[in-house]
Amino acid sequence: MNERTGNIPAWVPEGQAPFASMEIPGVVRVEKQDSPKVPPLKKADDAKRLAAGVLEGHRGDLARAITLVESNAPGHRPLAREILTLISQKAQPSPAHRIGVSGVPGAGKSTFIEAFGNFLCDRGHRLAVLTVDPSSSISGGSILGDKTRMELLSRREECFIRPSPSSGVLGGVTRKTRETILLCEAAGYDTILVETVGVGQSEIEVRSMVDCFVLLMIAGAGDELQGMKKGILEIADILAVNKADGSNEIRALGTRAELERAVAFLNPCTEGWTPPVLAISALTGKGMQDMNDALTGFHQHVRTNGQYAARRKLQSISWWKALVEQELRARFFADPEVSTKAEILEARISQGSLTPSLAAEELLGLINFEKPVSR
Numbered sequence: 001m002n003e004r005t006g007n008i009p010a011w012v013p014e015g016q017a018p019f020a021s022m023e024i025p026g027v028v029r030v031e032k033q034d035s036p037k038v039p040p041l042k043k044a045d046d047a048k049r050l051a052a053g054v055l056e057g058h059r060g061d062l063a064r065a066i067t068l069v070e071s072n073a074p075g076h077r078p079l080a081r082e083i084l085t086l087i088s089q090k091a092q093p094s095p096a097h098r099i100g101v102s103g104v105p106g107a108g109k110s111t112f113i114e115a116f117g118n119f120l121c122d123r124g125h126r127l128a129v130l131t132v133d134p135s136s137s138i139s140g141g142s143i144l145g146d147k148t149r150m151e152l153l154s155r156r157e158e159c160f161i162r163p164s165p166s167s168g169v170l171g172g173v174t175r176k177t178r179e180t181i182l183l184c185e186a187a188g189y190d191t192i193l194v195e196t197v198g199v200g201q202s203e204i205e206v207r208s209m210v211d212c213f214v215l216l217m218i219a220g221a222g223d224e225l226q227g228m229k230k231g232i233l234e235i236a237d238i239l240a241v242n243k244a245d246g247s248n249e250i251r252a253l254g255t256r257a258e259l260e261r262a263v264a265f266l267n268p269c270t271e272g273w274t275p276p277v278l279a280i281s282a283l284t285g286k287g288m289q290d291m292n293d294a295l296t297g298f299h300q301h302v303r304t305n306g307q308y309a310a311r312r313k314l315q316s317i318s319w320w321k322a323l324v325e326q327e328l329r330a331r332f333f334a335d336p337e338v339s340t341k342a343e344i345l346e347a348r349i350s351q352g353s354l355t356p357s358l359a360a361e362e363l364l365g366l367i368n369f370e371k372p373v374s375r
Contacts, residue, residue, distance in 0.1 A: 059160055059187075107242055214295075215239050237298055241279050
């Protein structure tokens with residue numbers, strides 16, 4: 001803004017015709033005394049300071065730590081690694097409930113999280129919501145608009161909402177969702193909700209990150225046979241038919257009955273647990289108590305029979321394998337010989353003189369697989 005343009009954005013050239021849009025002042029938030037502004041991070045001491053802020057529950061420090069962890073910049077990786085190391089050493093094992101929320105686009109995931117999140121906060125819980133937004137395959141950008149759908153929840157001090165881009169990662173989550181969960185638990189949040197992209201039947205990666213997986217359905221998504229064909233249905237611990245309100249309530253109840261029949265033919269993902277099928281309305285708040293009861297019952301079930309501890313161990317192993325795969329890929333393509341060879345092979349594939357399978361074998365031929373494995 002400047003004096004010569006009034007409500008016209010300051011970047012409009014002088015003498016330019018008025019634009020159709022105008023600059024509107026935003027809301028100025030007053031900084032709290034316990035959340036001072038922090039200078040840019042540059043060294044290990046800054047990482048220690050930021051890690052300490054996360055452990056003390058400062059939201060600003062938590063947000064900055066997540067940004068560092070999610071960053072692809074080579075200069076941020078040592079700081080991110082130092083922060084995660086400090087958090088792992090000092091943070092006590094967290095009793096936080098990790099809950100995944102998925103469903104087809106339009107199932108009302110964000111609206112449900114808004115309603116259920118307020119329900120939890122009203123009952124004294126500290127809630128962290130991690131939303132994943134699909135990244136464009138053309139521009140690579142993401143809208144990151146899920147937080148705008150949670151207007152009331154985003155205002156609550158007990159809740160921390162973090163939208164992140166999927167960045168092309170399959171499975172409905174981001175490359176660093178596990179690290180973000182760890183940071184939120186270290187900051188003292190007792191419930192972590194992970195909202196996946198919502199792309200359809202392949203969002204199973206989140207299953208390896210959470211304790212309980214909630215699948216939102218809507219009326220008209222298919223009969224019980226179609227439901228059985230959906231691989232994502234097999235990994236759900238709780239199913240909920242959303243939008244059971246108004247004129248759609250009867251259809252939603254019918255869909256609930258169909259899903260109950262379908263669930264009876266599926267092998268449960270959690271031994272000894274039959275996934276309940278709920279009819280809820282995120283718009284009116286109907287069924288939020290039923291959802292809370294179902295989650296409580298599930299957590300009691302897995303803790304009683306030892307499946308909770310076993311699932312947490314599997315989560316750690318899955319995290320370790322994912323990190324190894326990511327690092328191997330990054331180091332492989334960072335090698336000058338590999339990158340040069342890859343460019344040549346890509347050109348030959350584009351020209352049609354080489355098939356992708358043969359090109360892959362030729363590129364992998366640069367790795368010495370004959371090296372003996374230490375035991």
